[in-house]
Amino acid sequence: MINDELKEKVKSFKVEIPSWGFSDSGTRFKVFHIPGAARNIFERIEDAEQVQKYTKAVSAVAIHIPWDKVDDWKALKKFAEDKELKIGAVNPNLFQDEDYKFGSLTNLDDKKRSKAIDHVLECIEIMKSVNSKILSLWLPDGTDYPGQGDFAKRQELLIDSLKKIYSALEKNMTLLIEYKFFEPAFYHTDTADWGIAYALSKDLGDKAKVIIDLGHHAQGTNIEYIVSILSSRGKLGGFHFNSRKYADDDLTVGSVNLYELFLIFVELNKFFDLSSKKLALVIDQSAAMKPKVQAMIQSVEALQIAYLKSLLVDVKSLKEAQLKNDIVMAEEIIKDAFLTDVRDILKESREEMGLDPDALNAFRKSGYESTVAKKRG
Amino acid sequence: MINDELKEKVKSFKVEIPSWGFSDSGTRFKVFHIPGAARNIFERIEDAEQVQKYTKAVSAVAIHIPWDKVDDWKALKKFAEDKELKIGAVNPNLFQDEDYKFGSLTNLDDKKRSKAIDHVLECIEIMKSVNSKILSLWLPDGTDYPGQGDFAKRQELLIDSLKKIYSALEKNMTLLIEYKFFEPAFYHTDTADWGIAYALSKDLGDKAKVIIDLGHHAQGTNIEYIVSILSSRGKLGGFHFNSRKYADDDLTVGSVNLYELFLIFVELNKFFDLSSKKLALVIDQSAAMKPKVQAMIQSVEALQIAYLKSLLVDVKSLKEAQLKNDIVMAEEIIKDAFLTDVRDILKESREEMGLDPDALNAFRKSGYESTVAKKRG
């Protein structure tokens, strides 16, 4: 691909950024405060605007209910649009209510289960108000000890709950089912892996798909292969991008294994044109120790770089090498793309869009952080 | 359950033992020789007869083709039957032919792929000759390096190959698809997890099911939950029992985490009466360092003990505790069953079957090992 094409591709490549990525977060041991961290959805959107301002790579801001709940959704939509932003995926919260202690969509108690379902249905209503098409469902349900739950009964309840949710979707809406290996439940997780999320999405129908979160796998898992399996079966719906070294660390994108991220993009390119919005590409990080907007710009840039590198793969030569079982040459073709420094292409594309080529430093020098640190107390 | 019932249950509980468990095996570094290790299928069946003689818990001997290939299958069947044994699952070998270097059922080369398919079809013919109903398919295919293979193309070829195989099954035959996390391929494995095996079994039809090998999961995986998911979806077809601490160590059953094994049986009991042969319960070990027959008797006994313990779970009280979200009591009920010493029940059941209550020591004292050590050189 020649540079002009690459620049057009990366200019059209957009990711959603999460509202919750701009607020304080941490571990079970401590939430350290970042000066100026956003305290509500309006401040989060102001922060998101900064990411957009310096990268023009933001497709939308994913929101989390009830953290981002407002009285007037139309006003929020307008507030975002005035900042060149849309509201993206709507994420229900099924883990912070005392009623969900023993499960949300899998709770044995009809009332509590209904409450959880109703909360998701409420999210679908919000989607309509803000014109969002993606319901992004992470189910934290699980158990801590053998005997605590009846696995099969819980699955049965889960399927039933999901069917109620699914039937409320409008026709151009998509339900993304997220899976996670462990945490917050430690013995078993009801949607523990892609296989379960896939089976559930098949039970439901075409509007249900699977979302991959990079931090939600066992060590040693080949994630790019899961991309292939789900995509070829028509069931890959989106991505939650972040990094992890051991568990679900929610570090900024590309901070642990840039090569793996690149290989994921190589695989995605086989099924999707990522420069046209087909997949829900969402950053999901909680960079507890980094200034929030900087952390988000880093992640956006890591994705742009991985994407550009992935476009450099000489697909034709790769196929030839594969046909000859020339493992060395096949790998060299992949590595050649990865080792190429694409940052100048990215910088030029930014300049052509009227942006500073060095987004991160431009933001750092802008004074925004000290302003909001004062303003937000 | 009262002791008499337990004894009847464990008397009816049978497992298949693998022919290959009686021959020398090892790691990539060294195959240490065990004196008297069996050298062919006849010696393997002689060894299996010993396990049967001292436990009466053997349902059949699983065979591996071509390791166990003979000219006259009817004669082999007779040879086994004379020893109170049947021929069980037939296991094709798709990893030891030079032609499978770059894949067997996924090989891009039509001839090599056909050769692999033909080998499996040959196994189906053998099944007919020996009256086996289980085709147990482990696919070692995968790649070592990024770029080496085209994931989606390989899946396409795999599905196509499996369909050819499936269509050759007779109506009471079952194809068990085995998955494995890694090894012998190190970058990607075509059937890497239960999700892929499940999806493939759905593509094929009711005669295709999934077999779980205890050594084929990522660290931290909750295997009993996979039992539940597959069983409730009608797709659990069998088990390969063994133990592992880190990778696919193929140690004797119950040597690493007896509690996990017990919990797997607790889950199995919810879906199957294991005392009637519904599932293909097969030991799959390569106890490289232990005398072979002893190792097999140990594994059979570990399964009997886990099974007996699992039958002790007070299912009614457990359900009540679960309904009350009484996590402590639910776990105590599970642990109470596990902590109960069931070995006297096992011993009594053996005595009632005319066996020595201490199977392992009876065998050790029998002189069989020194006899075959001499005879087999």
Add this chain to the structure above:
Amino acid sequence: MINDELKEKVKSFKVEIPSWGFSDSGTRFKVFHIPGAARNIFERIEDAEQVQKYTKAVSAVAIHIPWDKVDDWKALKKFAEDKELKIGAVNPNLFQDEDYKFGSLTNLDDKKRSKAIDHVLECIEIMKSVNSKILSLWLPDGTDYPGQGDFAKRQELLIDSLKKIYSALEKNMTLLIEYKFFEPAFYHTDTADWGIAYALSKDLGDKAKVIIDLGHHAQGTNIEYIVSILSSRGKLGGFHFNSRKYADDDLTVGSVNLYELFLIFVELNKFFDLSSKKLALVIDQSAAMKPKVQAMIQSVEALQIAYLKSLLVDVKSLKEAQLKNDIVMAEEIIKDAFLTDVRDILKESREEMGLDPDALNAFRKSGYESTVAKKRG
């Protein structure tokens, strides 16, 4: 060992229980409230008294500073002693102060590092007041991203800080250095494994030893072997008992792999008489979902059971089997001990101490929980 000896052993076997195990705890996602959970050190000691009342197996209550800080330490000591309890290990907190965001004992900022050191020195003063001999130091320091910290500089600062702390120890005091694989830092942890803790303890001197927390290892680690290595080198100082399936789950003891726990005790018995207090045997759990006192009684009982089973190992026969490389018999001897149901021995020992044989149910029926649930609001 005959039953009378076993009963004497288990009667003399005592563990420390942690004050923090009686208060609400949870994951980064949610701290669910347990009705009646203790809110301060006095309530925690009241709860600990219950564990003591029903088990007589509590050697002391470990405390955590500043969570358990009081104005009058002598009064606290008296409060505990009136309840047949002592104050055990003192645990500094180096993770909850904003100043420790970029490290405590490794902080580049002299003032912040001094603050951390001073906090630990304050804990040593508290030890003197409450007559505690164990300073139990868990260092949460680490980094989240490559480049964030200078590994070697941090080690240098750590050693320097530890030397200052060490020099303040009185002669019969012990500093226990705890290691942890990851969390709350995700890229690197300054004291990541036993090797680092061991090297540091060698740098310091005889009063410094290593404490093993069962949840702080990579998957697949053989913990009983670490017990052996540290013990034979005179550097094992204590244990934090809990359970985990994947990460540092802090589940109640024995809930994931009872066999591993037993094997740890088998190894400990080779170096220590656990019925005489030589090692700091401490429970460290945060059973977020279970009623707190019940959870602690479960863990105490799991330790008693593992200990009793471990005493059953026929050491002499085991040595003989090992000398003959009789792997099967050696393992059978180990398993024979594990499979024996020791609960009647435990129950009898309780009865001989004037306790209810079923400690957990006796407590459950006592009405304590409903009383404190009301009282503590």
Add this chain to the structure above:
Amino acid sequence: MINDELKEKVKSFKVEIPSWGFSDSGTRFKVFHIPGAARNIFERIEDAEQVQKYTKAVSAVAIHIPWDKVDDWKALKKFAEDKELKIGAVNPNLFQDEDYKFGSLTNLDDKKRSKAIDHVLECIEIMKSVNSKILSLWLPDGTDYPGQGDFAKRQELLIDSLKKIYSALEKNMTLLIEYKFFEPAFYHTDTADWGIAYALSKDLGDKAKVIIDLGHHAQGTNIEYIVSILSSRGKLGGFHFNSRKYADDDLTVGSVNLYELFLIFVELNKFFDLSSKKLALVIDQSAAMKPKVQAMIQSVEALQIAYLKSLLVDVKSLKEAQLKNDIVMAEEIIKDAFLTDVRDILKESREEMGLDPDALNAFRKSGYESTVAKKRG
């Protein structure tokens, strides 16, 4: 660092390549034959000469005894020197003799243990003949089952064996102790981690150091931190470079996580000038599926690239960022070095040494492979 300096650095950067990397190898399931794979040490050195010819980056050829045993060591030395090669680290083999079934340096049997010690002593004699200064000791010893071995007794024997070996070292010789997480033993490994290797090296003295093999760690381990700890304590002696995704896969260097490899070099640079031979930098791979010489050239190049990238880190700015706890800038400095394409520098340095800039393709086109495929049958 300016380009001229970088070129000088990379020209002086040399690695050892292993003789065994040129012969057929595989998994426990199958050793696939690579046409032309070397069959003896002379062919291995011929192959090594090819790597040298196209890269000029080979410091020596590591040998493995008895695989590479010859009658006339002086002649072998001369054979290598005629090809611009030296004999490097000598690697004893303690895993392929039937006598080592239950241990080599830890064997309870005095005769077998002496045999193992004698074998290592023989290797020291070989070192003298071939002027090698590095004894690279990997101890495969361990056990498969609980009870099989007495951990502490084995450590005692190991220390005793190592002392005998150590005392035979000449004064400029170094003993490198290699550790490994698991395999070929599955329950416990006598030298399981860096902590044990470190403690043993301290027991022995200054001539004993630790060698890190990249494939020998638990998942999630931060290897660059182990580099720092060992280096700052004066005990890092060398590296075995390879790649792994899950276990000890022995894939070619840099094929799984190039960023991790780079970070290891960043850390090494703090302690060593890698362009002067201070550390034993050795490739240890068994690229079962790749043509052997190509695989070795790939690995050499991966190391050169990682080394060059690591030299680009702006150490001064990094230190400033660290002092300000500017995590984002610190990481950006690291990533900036990593993302820079250094291949032109490498190519120029090759041209300045009279080499083809594209080493791999030059070799591929040379016809060597087809020649040896014919010659070696």
